[in-house]
Amino acid sequence: MRLTSMILLGGAVAVPASAATVTVTIPQLKVAEYHKPYVAVWLEPTAGGPARTIAVWYDVKKKGNEPGTKWLADLRSWWRKGGRSMALPADGVSGPTRGPGAQTIPLPADLKPGSYVLNVEAARETGGRELVTVPITVPAANAKSSGKAELGTITLSR
Template structure:
């Protein structure tokens, strides 16, 4: 009977925690020339380590040698954390820029532990902003807010 108990215990230890949902608000800007922001969202261990890109919104309709990827380096923190080595478009991660509003993104399953959720936005003829949110898995609800390029960012457990 011990193998059954061991298998059950091993399953509990190795199973990833259930993912959470992040809601990102892109505020409406009162400016003469508005461009939708490029946005990158990634998770990394709190003590340092490899970053995992969760979402990347950039100009996908441009054509040419570099298309909209030319300006991904403007997402400076994300770019340094691993964006420069990422091949885009990345299935399930990248997509078109978003208009002002609220958008929900599901986080991937993560092992229990401490992480940092990062959301960065950069806008042509606009600003750049990075919002970080401590994340504990299994995740409790959490909230942070940007000041200009990003609005409220909420994290809710599924």
């Protein structure tokens, strides 16, 4: 899979962690063989520090010689930022892949005030890879950005 785009929303946007949600839109692609994407959503403090995964969607039911976790490394940016050391399934974070449409995730209520980068990465079998980044500041307003292929609109709202 190859990186198809990286979008950066200019300027930081403030968001109250306790009431904020992230909406990730997975577009309906017109392809011969469609597979739901694996998706990881995580926050990184802009001042440095560990990344915090807030959602990872993968084939949680796939067992056997090639479990669904095998392809999580295709979410390359997330994998390098801490995904490889994460014990899965992670309660309240991991879940099954999602089909096309808008999916809502709450930001952690215990998120400390400060500047962060919200990252949303998608990888799809026989498809592409895409990473969308949105700088935010906790607490305060709304933000919006869009992917070009594997991801649609990413909205941060309160």
